[in-house]
Amino acid sequence: MGKYEAEKDVVLHSYEEPTEKGKLRVTVQQYNGGERKVQISRMLVSEAGVESFVKLGRLTSTELNALIELLLITKEAIE
Numbered sequence: 001m002g003k004y005e006a007e008k009d010v011v012l013h014s015y016e017e018p019t020e021k022g023k024l025r026v027t028v029q030q031y032n033g034g035e036r037k038v039q040i041s042r043m044l045v046s047e048a049g050v051e052s053f054v055k056l057g058r059l060t061s062t063e064l065n066a067l068i069e070l071l072l073i074t075k076e077a078i079e
Contacts, residue, residue: 008032013077017066021045024063026070028078036078040067 013028022044030036043051059067 005032012036013074015070015073016043017070019063019066022051024067024070026067026074028074038071038074038078040071 009029009031011027011029015026017024019042022042025041025043027039027041028036029039040056042054042056044054045051
């Protein structure tokens with residue numbers, strides 16, 4: 001397997017849902033024309049407005065429902 005090249009990694013679709021401390025993000029990505037894949041992220045936003053990735057970890061009921069909705073939208077985009 002060759003070296004990872006960022007310019008070959010393309011975000012085809014991106015969906016976000018605000019949460020109490022940031023947002024949930026679901027993206028459809030494709031590397032070098034290969035298979036489309038889904039990435040699920042939790043983004044925290046600091047008081048200064050700086051975003052940072054954190055482990056998805058535990059979800060509240062509200063976050064789970066939002067994630068389900070994002071995944072249903074994403075499923076249509078990936079097929």
